[in-house]
Amino acid sequence: xxxxxxxxxxxxVSGKNKIAMPELRKVFEEFxxxxxxxxxxxxxVLFTTANQYKTDLIRKIETLxxxxxxxxxxxxxVSTKELTATLAHAPAWWDIDxxxxxxxxxxxxxxxxxxxxxxxxxxxxxxEQIDYHENVIFWTAPLKTFQKARWSKIxxxxxxxxxxxRNANTVNKLLKMAE
Numbered sequence: 410x411x412x413x414x415x416x417x418x419x420x421x422v423s424g425k426n427k428i429a430m431p432e433l434r435k436v437f438e439e440f441x442x443x444x445x446x447x448x449x450x451x452x453x454v455l456f457t458t459a460n461q462y463k464t465d466l467i468r469k470i471e472t473l474x475x476x477x478x479x480x481x482x483x484x485x486x487v488s489t490k491e492l493t494a495t496l497a498h499a500p501a502w503w504d505i506d507x508x509x510x511x512x513x514x515x516x517x518x519x520x521x522x523x524x525x526x527x528x529x530x531x532x533x534x535x536x537e538q539i540d541y542h543e544n545v546i547f548w549t550a551p552l553k554t555f556q557k558a559r560w561s562k563i564x565x566x567x568x569x570x571x572x573x574x575r576n577a578n579t580v581n582k583l584l585k586m587a588e
Contacts, residue, residue, distance in 0.1 A: 414455050485516065502549060537561075
């Protein structure tokens with residue numbers, strides 16, 4: 410049995426794609442996942458399963474959401490082990506400055522790093538920092554100049570529907586809950 414975190418993209422944002430977390434947890438439990446919990450209202454579900462094929466997990470979770478909530482919601486799944494390793498490779502500058510936006514951008518398969526970088530473009534080093542490890546991009550931009558950062562526009566890029574973004578506080582909390 411392994412602990413996983415499902416990261417759902419774009420639910421409960423500005424009144425769109427509404428899914429109540431108790432109902433979502435129930436769907437996960439009915440499918441047979443165990444130790445199901447959620448964190449905040451933005452689609453973070455922790456669960457345990459013996460199935461260790463992430464592509465199968467992603468496909469099944471997306472199907473469950475479509476069948477139960479009539480919504481097409483992109484999902485990615487990360488194991489506790491993977492998230493621990495990813496955060497161990499986070500750049501030294503990420504999540505240090507509390508007067509900055511610190512995001513972890515999780516790719517939703519089959520999206521790849523090169524395609525995201527091509528879609529969003531080169532960073533503006535005077536306004537932002539970026540690095541990545543495997544399928545997670547670490548991005549930081551000071552709050553004062555956030556709007557000048559190129560990657561602050563990721564939501565309007567072609568990559569937007571193929572990533573899901575969490576702030577550093579959420580990522581750290583999810584890992585702590587999963588351990």
